[in-house]
Amino acid sequence: MFGAIYGDIIGSYYEVHCTKNYDFTFHKNSSFTDDSVLTTATCEAILLNPEPIKKIKLNHRALEYAMQYKNYYFRFPHAGYGTMFTEWAKEKTAYPSKQKSFGNGGAMRVVPIGLAYESLEQVLLQAKASYLYTHHHKKAIQSAQVVASAVYLAKHHASKSEIKKFISETFQFNLDYQIQDIRNNYQFDSYAEYSVPPAIVCFLDSHDYESAIRNAISLGGDADTMACIAGGIAQVFYKSIPEHIKKFCDTRLDFGIKQVIKTFEQQYFF
Numbered sequence: 001m002f003g004a005i006y007g008d009i010i011g012s013y014y015e016v017h018c019t020k021n022y023d024f025t026f027h028k029n030s031s032f033t034d035d036s037v038l039t040t041a042t043c044e045a046i047l048l049n050p051e052p053i054k055k056i057k058l059n060h061r062a063l064e065y066a067m068q069y070k071n072y073y074f075r076f077p078h079a080g081y082g083t084m085f086t087e088w089a090k091e092k093t094a095y096p097s098k099q100k101s102f103g104n105g106g107a108m109r110v111v112p113i114g115l116a117y118e119s120l121e122q123v124l125l126q127a128k129a130s131y132l133y134t135h136h137h138k139k140a141i142q143s144a145q146v147v148a149s150a151v152y153l154a155k156h157h158a159s160k161s162e163i164k165k166f167i168s169e170t171f172q173f174n175l176d177y178q179i180q181d182i183r184n185n186y187q188f189d190s191y192a193e194y195s196v197p198p199a200i201v202c203f204l205d206s207h208d209y210e211s212a213i214r215n216a217i218s219l220g221g222d223a224d225t226m227a228c229i230a231g232g233i234a235q236v237f238y239k240s241i242p243e244h245i246k247k248f249c250d251t252r253l254d255f256g257i258k259q260v261i262k263t264f265e266q267q268y269f270f
Contacts, residue, residue, distance in 0.1 A: 001043065001261045001269060003235025004111040004228045006249040007213050008035035011227035014217045020183055022218040026248050032257065034079040035228040038109040040257045041065075041072035042130060043264040046116045053125045061126070066094050066133035076254070082190070088134055096133045103190045106131040107143040107199075108225045111232035114151025115268045123152045142171050143192035147229055150200060154237040155269075160204050173197045179205045179215045186219045195222050202230035209234045209241050236269070 013027040045068040053061050073081065073089035081089070088097040113126045127148040131141045146167050153163045164175050175197060182198065189195060199216060206212035212234035216227040235241055250258070 001039070001112060001115065001232070001235070001265045002246070002249075003209060003241060004039050004108075004232030005032065005036045005253065005257070005261060006241065006245055007216065007227035007229070007231025008033055008039075008108075008224045009249045009252050010213055010231075010245070011217050011224035014220075014223040015188075015225075018188070018220040018223075020218060020220045022214050024214070024217060026245075030249075031252050032079070032254065033224050034076075034081045034085075035108045035224055036253070036257060037072050037076045037079045038069055039111060039228070039232075040260050041068040042109045042112045043260050044068050044072070045130075046112055047260070047264060047267070050116060052117065052122050053129060054122075058125065058129055059132070061129040062132040063094060065130045066096075069134065070094065075256075085134055094133065096136055103135070103140065103192055106135050106140055107147045107192055107196050108228050110144045110148040111151050111229075111236075112264060112268070114148040115155060115236065115264075117152070120149060120152055123148045137192075139193045143196040146171050146173060146196055146200065147233070150203070150233045151236050154233055160237075164200075164204055167200060173200070175201055175204065177201065179219065183219055186221055188221045190222050190225065195226060196229065199226040199229040200233070202226060203233045203237070206230070206234060209238050210245060213245075 009030050009032050010026055012033050013030045045065045049064055070089050082103060110127050110130055114123055117123045117126055124145050127144040128141050131144045150163050167173050168175055179202060198219060202215035203212045205215055212230045213227050216230040217223045
């Protein structure tokens, strides 16, 4: 869980100050963004009600996620949310968004789902529920399921080749390249189908947690979100985060967010 949050923090500066350099330095102006806030909201929703969707209806579960996303938006209103999400969050009611967003804003917040549930079927259902009120676009929902399933498989000791095979065959996402193959021509684009597969490859093409983060930021794209996704999977797969990264990021993280993430990790990861 902290793997996703730390990726967001480190990537936040480089979302604005683009770099194509793998060997960048962690910048003092880095801070947590909407990626961290809404990931924490997902944790909160699961901690409050961990029941599988088989025991509760999909739409009811989707509403529970939606209410937490709205709650956290108002707790942290200046965290850098997208325009469509902001419009939806400010609505007094919790109706699904009228706009069929195909952005990656839901994929960035589903790492907790891959950790919390004990069957792949349930992970896919929960990921769909977490997206329904804010996106409800086929490719956007698939991108959330891709991230959540990668985390689930990593937690259950799948190899990188097994994770890649599952995602490629189940969702028809092309993962047959390395980061160096696309770095020079990669552009900023938060479209889920464009940005989520490279974020997965950033993990697949890594050798430890830090290299996954560096891969994501070196693309020069939606750096905080891509590092959040790659970092979330990488922590689960490698089971560790370097101490210098922990020290750098912990001083930039809200205390309330930190406590929710700690509670969640203790229950579902360790």
